[in-house]
Amino acid sequence: MGKKKIKKPVLEEKLVELEHKWKRALADYANLEKRVAKEKEDFVNFSKGTLIIKMLAVLDDLERCQRHLKDEGLNLSIKRFKEVLKSEGVEEIEALGGDFDPKLMEAVEVTKGFKNKVLEVALKGYLLNNKVIRPAKVKVGGGK
Amino acid sequence: MAEENKKRKEKIMSKIIGIDLGTTNSCVAVMEAGKAKVIPSAEGKNTIPSAVEPVKNLVGEVAKRQMVLNPENTIYSVKRLMGRRFSDSEVKKTQKMVSYKVKEGKEGMAVVEVNGKDYTPQEISAKILAKCKADAEAFLGEKVEQAVITVPAYFDDAQRQATKQAGEIAGLKVERIINEPTAASLAYGLEKKSGETIAVYDLGGGTFDISILEIGDGVFEVKATNGDTHLGGDDFDEKIVDWIAEEFKKDNGVDLREDKQALQRVRDAAEKAKIELSSTQETDINQPYITQGKGGQPLHLSMKLSRAKLEQLVADLVEETMKPVESCLKDAKIKTTDIKEIIMVGGMTRMPKVKQTVKDFFNKEPNHSVNPDEVVAIGAAIQGGVLGGEVKDVLLLDVTPLTLGIETLGSVRTPLIERNTTVPASKSQIFSTAADNQTQVEINVLQGERPMAADNKSLGRFVLDGIPPASRGVPQIEVAFDIDANGILTVKAQDKATNKEQKITIKGAVGLSDEEVKTAQAEAEKHAEEDRKKKEKVEARNQADNLVFTAEKTLKDAGDKVKKEDKEKVEAEIKNLKEVLGKEEASKEELEEASKKLSDELQKIGAAMYQAQQQQAQGGPQQEAPSKKKGKKEDKTKDKEKAEEGEVVE
Numbered sequence: 001m002g003k004k005k006i007k008k009p010v011l012e013e014k015l016v017e018l019e020h021k022w023k024r025a026l027a028d029y030a031n032l033e034k035r036v037a038k039e040k041e042d043f044v045n046f047s048k049g050t051l052i053i054k055m056l057a058v059l060d061d062l063e064r065c066q067r068h069l070k071d072e073g074l075n076l077s078i079k080r081f082k083e084v085l086k087s088e089g090v091e092e093i094e095a096l097g098g099d100f101d102p103k104l105m106e107a108v109e110v111t112k113g114f115k116n117k118v119l120e121v122a123l124k125g126y127l128l129n130n131k132v133i134r135p136a137k138v139k140v141g142g143g144k
Numbered sequence: 145m146a147e148e149n150k151k152r153k154e155k156i157m158s159k160i161i162g163i164d165l166g167t168t169n170s171c172v173a174v175m176e177a178g179k180a181k182v183i184p185s186a187e188g189k190n191t192i193p194s195a196v197e198p199v200k201n202l203v204g205e206v207a208k209r210q211m212v213l214n215p216e217n218t219i220y221s222v223k224r225l226m227g228r229r230f231s232d233s234e235v236k237k238t239q240k241m242v243s244y245k246v247k248e249g250k251e252g253m254a255v256v257e258v259n260g261k262d263y264t265p266q267e268i269s270a271k272i273l274a275k276c277k278a279d280a281e282a283f284l285g286e287k288v289e290q291a292v293i294t295v296p297a298y299f300d301d302a303q304r305q306a307t308k309q310a311g312e313i314a315g316l317k318v319e320r321i322i323n324e325p326t327a328a329s330l331a332y333g334l335e336k337k338s339g340e341t342i343a344v345y346d347l348g349g350g351t352f353d354i355s356i357l358e359i360g361d362g363v364f365e366v367k368a369t370n371g372d373t374h375l376g377g378d379d380f381d382e383k384i385v386d387w388i389a390e391e392f393k394k395d396n397g398v399d400l401r402e403d404k405q406a407l408q409r410v411r412d413a414a415e416k417a418k419i420e421l422s423s424t425q426e427t428d429i430n431q432p433y434i435t436q437g438k439g440g441q442p443l444h445l446s447m448k449l450s451r452a453k454l455e456q457l458v459a460d461l462v463e464e465t466m467k468p469v470e471s472c473l474k475d476a477k478i479k480t481t482d483i484k485e486i487i488m489v490g491g492m493t494r495m496p497k498v499k500q501t502v503k504d505f506f507n508k509e510p511n512h513s514v515n516p517d518e519v520v521a522i523g524a525a526i527q528g529g530v531l532g533g534e535v536k537d538v539l540l541l542d543v544t545p546l547t548l549g550i551e552t553l554g555s556v557r558t559p560l561i562e563r564n565t566t567v568p569a570s571k572s573q574i575f576s577t578a579a580d581n582q583t584q585v586e587i588n589v590l591q592g593e594r595p596m597a598a599d600n601k602s603l604g605r606f607v608l609d610g611i612p613p614a615s616r617g618v619p620q621i622e623v624a625f626d627i628d629a630n631g632i633l634t635v636k637a638q639d640k641a642t643n644k645e646q647k648i649t650i651k652g653a654v655g656l657s658d659e660e661v662k663t664a665q666a667e668a669e670k671h672a673e674e675d676r677k678k679k680e681k682v683e684a685r686n687q688a689d690n691l692v693f694t695a696e697k698t699l700k701d702a703g704d705k706v707k708k709e710d711k712e713k714v715e716a717e718i719k720n721l722k723e724v725l726g727k728e729e730a731s732k733e734e735l736e737e738a739s740k741k742l743s744d745e746l747q748k749i750g751a752a753m754y755q756a757q758q759q760q761a762q763g764g765p766q767q768e769a770p771s772k773k774k775g776k777k778e779d780k781t782k783d784k785e786k787a788e789e790g791e792v793v794e
Contacts (some may be wrong), residue, residue, distance in 0.1 A: 017533075028177055031285045046188070064433035068442050100213060102206045107213035108408050116213075122405050132187075137408065140213050 045089075049133050052090060056126060056134060059085075063124075085126075093125035095136040106135045113141030160290040160319055160532045161280045162524025164327070165269060165307065167223040168349030168376070170194050171521035172276040174284065175529030180331070180522040182515075183283045185275075191517055192279075195220040196271045199259050203275040215243035217258045221350065224373070225265040227299070227306030230254045234373065241374075266306050270313035277316055291316040292528040294520050297323040297355045297369040319531050325355035326364040327523030328489045331514050335362045341482050343472075345502055345510065346489035347465060350376040354469045356476040356483075368475035370468035375461065377492045383457045384414035388429065388447070396443050398435055406435045410445070417449050422494045426450045455497040462501050469505065486510035491517050544569070546664050548625060548633065551588040551597035553578050554682035560625045563593065572624035574640075576617045584609035585621055587637050589650060593668030595679040601664075608637040608646040616693070677732070684735040685725065691739050692721055695746050702753060710749050717742035 059081055066074050093104050095118045100107060105118065105125060113119045118138045125136025162180070164171040169191040172183045182190050187205045195207040196219045202210065211218040224238040230248035239246045247262070249255030255262045273293070280288045295307050304321045311318035325344035329335065334342060337359045346353040353371040357364050388410050389400045400406045413429050420427040431445040455462075473480065486506050492498060493516045502510050514522060549559040552575065560571050577585065586607050592600030611619050620640040627633045638645035668675075695718050699711060721738040724730045 025177070027286075032176075034285065035283075061432045068433060100210070102202060102210040106209035107211070109404050110213055122408065135209055142213075 045129055045131070048088065049128050052085065052088065052126075052128060053133055055085070056124075060123065089129040090133075091127045091130075093127060093132075093136045095121050095125060095138050100138065100140045104132060104135060105138045107140045108137045109139040110142040111139050113143075115141055115143030117141045158287065158289055158532075159280075159284060160292060160525075160528030161276070161288055162327070162521050162526070162528045163273060163276050163291050163293045164324070164518075164520035164524060165223065165272065165293055165295070165310075166191075166194055166348065166520075167221050167351050168194060168378075169517070170272055170276060171518055172280055173518065173521040173525035174280060175525050175532070178529075180525040180529070182518045182521060183276075183280050185279050186282065192272065192275060193220075194223065194272055196222070196268050198261075198263055198268065198271065201271065203271050216245065219244050219256055219258070219263070219268050222256070222265045222268045225254045225256070226269065226310075227265070227303030228254050237374070264306075266310040266313060269307070269310035273311055273314035273316060277314055289315070289317055290319050290528070290532075292320050292322060292524045292531065293318055294322055294324045294327045294524050296353055297325050297357075297366045298353075298371075299323075320527060322524060322527055323355070323364070323366060324353070324489070324520050325357055325366070325369075325487070327520045327527065328487045329357060329359065329364060330523035330526045331519045332485070332487055332511055334359060334485060334487075335364070337484070340484040341367070341476075341478060342485040342487065343469075343483045343506065344487045344489060345465075345469070345493065346371075347492040347498060348376050348490035349492075350374070350378055352376060352465050352468065354465075354472045356472055356478065367478070368472045370472035370475065372464065372468055375464060377490075379461055380418060380458050380492065380495075381411065381414050383461065384418055384449070384454065385410055387449075387453075387457055388414060388445070391447060392434075392445060396437060398437065398443060400435060400445070403435050409434060413445070418454065418495075421449065421451045421454050422496060424451070451496070458495075458497065462495075462497055465498075466501065466505060480506050483508065487519075488512040489516050489519055544627065546591050547593055548603075548627075549590050549600075550575075550623060550635075551590060554686050555597045556679060556682055556686075557590050557592070557595055557597045557600055560623070561627065568626075568628050570624065570626040572622055575621045575623055577611065577614070577619050577621075578616055580616050581613040582616065582619075583611045583613060585611065585637065587623060587635060587646075587648075589633075589635050589648065592664055594671060595675045596682075599667075599671070599675070603633070603650045604635075604648050606635075606637070606646055606648045608639060608644070610642060610644050611639050612641055681732045681735070684732045684739070685730075688721055688725055688735045688739045691742055691746075692718055692725070695742055698746060698749065702749065705753060706749055707752065710745075710752060714742070714745045714749060717745050 059078070062074065062078050062081065066078060095105055098118055100116050100118055104127075108122050111119055117140065119141050120139040121136055122139060123134075123137035125132065126134050159174055161183070162173045164173075170193075171191045173180050174183055175181075184190055185192050185204060189205070192204040193208045194204075195211065196203050197207045197210060197214060197217050198219065199217055207218055208220075211220070219242075221238060221242060225235060225246065228235050229252045230246075231252065232254065235246065235254045245257040246254055247257055249262055249264065253264070255264050256268065257263075273291070277288050277291070291311055293307055293311055295304055299307070307321055308318045324346065328344050328346070329342060334340070338361055340359050342357050342359065344353075344355045344357065346355075351371065351373050352375045353369065355369045356367040358367050359365075385401075385407075389407075393399050400410050409431050413431055417427045417429055427449055429445060429447050429449055433442050434445040435443050437443050483506055486502060486508060488499065488502070488510045493502075493510075493512060499510060499512065544561055544563055544565050547559045547563045548561040549557050552558045558573075560573060561569055575585070584607050586605060588597065588605040589603045590597055590600040591603050594600050608621065611621070622636075622638045622640060624636045624638070625633065626636070633650045634647055635650070636645055636647040695714055699706070699714060702711075717738070721742050724734050724738045
C-alpha cells in the first residue's frame with residue numbers, strides 16, 4: 001500500500017464498480033461479435049438492395065413504356081430484366097385483389113370498391129430475400 | 145453499503161438510451177464503448193416516422209403507409225398537442241391541419257379520438273417510445289428500461305411532465321428530460337466550454353426552432369428561444385412540386401396536381417431532387433409516361449433543376465427563418481458577434497443555401513459535421529451515458545499517434561504497429577540475419593511515418609547477441625512489440641534457436657502532443673514521393689544483392705553439373721551486377737536491368753539442371769530473388785562485424 005491508507009469500504013466500492021465496468025465491457029464485446037456476424041450478412045443484402053432499388057426505377061419506366069408500345073422485343077427485355085432480379089432474390093409483392101397490408105404496401109389513394117381491398121397497383125412493390133425493399137404503392141377500396 | 149452497491153450495479157448494468165421524440169420523425173441512440181451510436185429501426189432506417197394507428201397498434205413506417213386509407217385513425221404530429229389544453233391556440237392550429245379528431249378531454253386537456261375512444265397525446269407518444277425501446281432491445285440484445293428523452297427548449301412544465309409520462313407508459317424509466325438544443329450541444333462536446341454563448345438552428349420536417357444557450361461549467365442555460373411551428377422541409381418540397389407542375393403545364397397544358405397518381409410521382413421526384421441538389425449543381429427530373437395528353441397521347445416529365453433555381457424557389461422560406469433568429473437574439477439581449485458556436489440541426493440544414501444564410505448572418509461557419517437528423521438523439525444518448533456512469537471516468541482507450549517499427553536492411557523502416565492502433569496492442573514478426581555467420585542483430589525502434597529509417601525518430605536501440613553462426617536468412621529472430629494501456633512500449637527480440645532474448649522498455653510511445661503528431665504527418669506527406677523513390681531504390685539494391693548471393697550459391701552447389709560456358713555467362717552477369725551495386729549512385733532502373741540479365745542466365749542453368757534431373761534439394765534453381773528475403777550488402781566482410789537487421793522471413 002502507498003503512504004495513504006485507503007479505507008476498506010472505499011476500496012470495496014471501487015472494486016464492485018470496476019468489476020461491473022469490466023463485465024459491461026465484456027458484454028458489449030460479446031454482443032458486438034454477434035452483431036458483427038449479423039451485420040456482415042445484412043451488409044451484403046443491403047448493398048445489393050441499394051443498387052436494386054435504383055434499378056427498379058428503371059424497370060418501372062420500361063414497364064410504363066411497354067404498356068404504351070406493346071413491343072415484343074421490349075417485352076422480352078423486361079422479362080430478362082426480371083429474371084436477373086429474381087436470381088438475386090428479388091420478388092414482386094403480390095398486392096392486386098388482396099387485402100391491404102401496410103407491412104408490404106403503401107396506400108396512395110382510396111377509391112370506390114370493396115373495403116380494404118387493393119384495387120389497383122400504382123407502383124409495384126418488391127421484396128429482397130423476403131424483406132421489403134420497396135413497398136407497393138396501391139389504391140385501396142374505401143367501401144361503398 | 146451492500147444495498148447501495150446493488151443499486152449501483154443495476155444502474156450500471158442496464159443501458160440508458162437517448163430518444164429524440166420528434167414532431168415528424170423520432171430517432172434513438174445509445175452509448176457503446178464510449179461512443180454514441182444511432183440504433184436502426186426494425187425497418188432498417190435510422191429514424192422512425194412519428195405516426196401511430198392506435199387501433200391496430202401500427203407505429204412508424206407502417207402507420208405512415210396506411211395513412212391515406214385511414215386518415216381519421218392515423219395520428220401524426222401529436223407532439224404539437226403534448227401537455228396542451230384544448231383551448232391553446234397551437235391546438236386550434238393543429239386541429240385545422242390534421243385529419244384526425246382533436247377534442248377536449250379530462251381537465252380541459254387536448255386529446256385525440258380514434259374509433260370512439262379517447263387517447264391522450266401521452267398514450268400516442270408512448271407507442272412511438274415503445275417502438276424505440278423494442279428496436280433498441282433487438283439491436284442491443286438486452287433489456288432496455290431507462291431513457292433520456294429530448295423536448296424543445298420552449299416546452300413548459302406540463303409538456304415536459306406529459307413527455308415523461310409517455311415514457312413511463314412505454315415501460316421506460318425516464319432518467320431525464322433534456323432540451324433538444326442542449327442535446328445537440330452535447331453531441332458536439334460543447335459541455336466542456338465555459339461561459340460561451342451558442343446558437344442552435346433547428347430546421348426539421350415541419351418545425352423551425354432557434355435557441356440561444358449559455359454554457360458554464362457543464363450547465364446549459366436557455367437564454368431565449370423562438371421559431372415557427374409551421375415551417376419546415378415539407379414547405380420546401382411543396383415549392384418544388386409547384387414549380388414542376390407549373391413548368392409542365394406551360395409546356396403541355398396539363399396540370400399534374402389534378403392527377404393524384406402523377407402528383408405522387410412528382411412529390412417523390414421533388415424530394416429526391418432537393419436532396420441531390422445539396423451535393424450537385426444540377427439534377428434531372430425524369431418521369432416517363434407521367435400522364436396523358438388531351439388526345440390520349442403519353443406525356444413525359446423531363447426537366448432540369450439547377451441549385452440556383454432551387455435556391456430562388458425557396459429563398460423566401462430560408463429568409464423567413466431569419467426573423468425568429470433576430471427576435472431570439474434580441475430577447476437574449478446579445479449581438480451576433482457574442483455567439484461563439486452555431487449548431488445545425490434537422491435534415492433541411494443540409495441545404496447549402498440554408499448553411500450559407502446562417503453563416504452570413506452570424507459571420508461564422510456553423511457546425512454541421514454530426515448528421516443533423518441524428519444529432520439530438522446522439523446528444524441524448526451521451527446524457528444517458530453520463531447518468532449511467534458510462535461516460536464519466538470511462539476508460540478512455542488511447543491510440544498510437546504514429547507508426548512504430550524497426551530499422552531493417554538498407555536503412556528501411558519496417559512498420560510493426562501502424563498509427564491509430566488502439567492500445568493495448570501487441571504485434572510480433574520473425575526477422576533474420578543479413579550476413580552469413582552474423583552473431584548479433586541490432587534492434588532500432590522507430591516512430592514515424594517515413595519509409596526510410598533515418599527520417600523517423602529513434603526511440604531506443606539494443607543488441608541481441610549470441611546468435612549461433614549460420615547462413616544469412618537462417619536464424620529466426622522474433623521481434624515483439626507490446627504497448628500497454630498506459631502507452632508503455634516494450635520491444636523484445638528473441639532468437640528462436642537459443643531462446644536468448646533481449647528487451648527494451650520505452651515510455652511515452654503514445655503520449656505525443658497534437659502538434660508533434662501533425663508535424664510528423666505533414667513531413668511524411670511532404671516527402672511521400674521522394675521517400676517512395678528512395679525506398680524503391682533500396683529495395684532494388686537489396687534484391688540485386690540477394691540475387692548475387694543466390695547466384696553464387698547456385699553455382700557453388702551445382703559444381704560441375706553445369707556446362708562451363710553457362711557458368712561463365714552467369715559469372716559475367718554476377719560481375720556486372722556487382723559493379724552496378726558498387727556504384728552508390730546507381731539508379732533503380734540500372735539495378736533492375738542488371739538483375740534481370742543475371743536472373744535470366746540463372747534461369748537457364750536451373751532449367752538445364754532440371755533437365756538433367758540432377759537437381760538437389762538445397763541447390764534448387766532460383767527464378768528470381770524472393771522479394772521478401774532481401775540480401776545483405778555488397779561488402780559482406782565489413783558487414784559481418786556490424787550488427788544488422790535482416791528481413792522478414794515470414
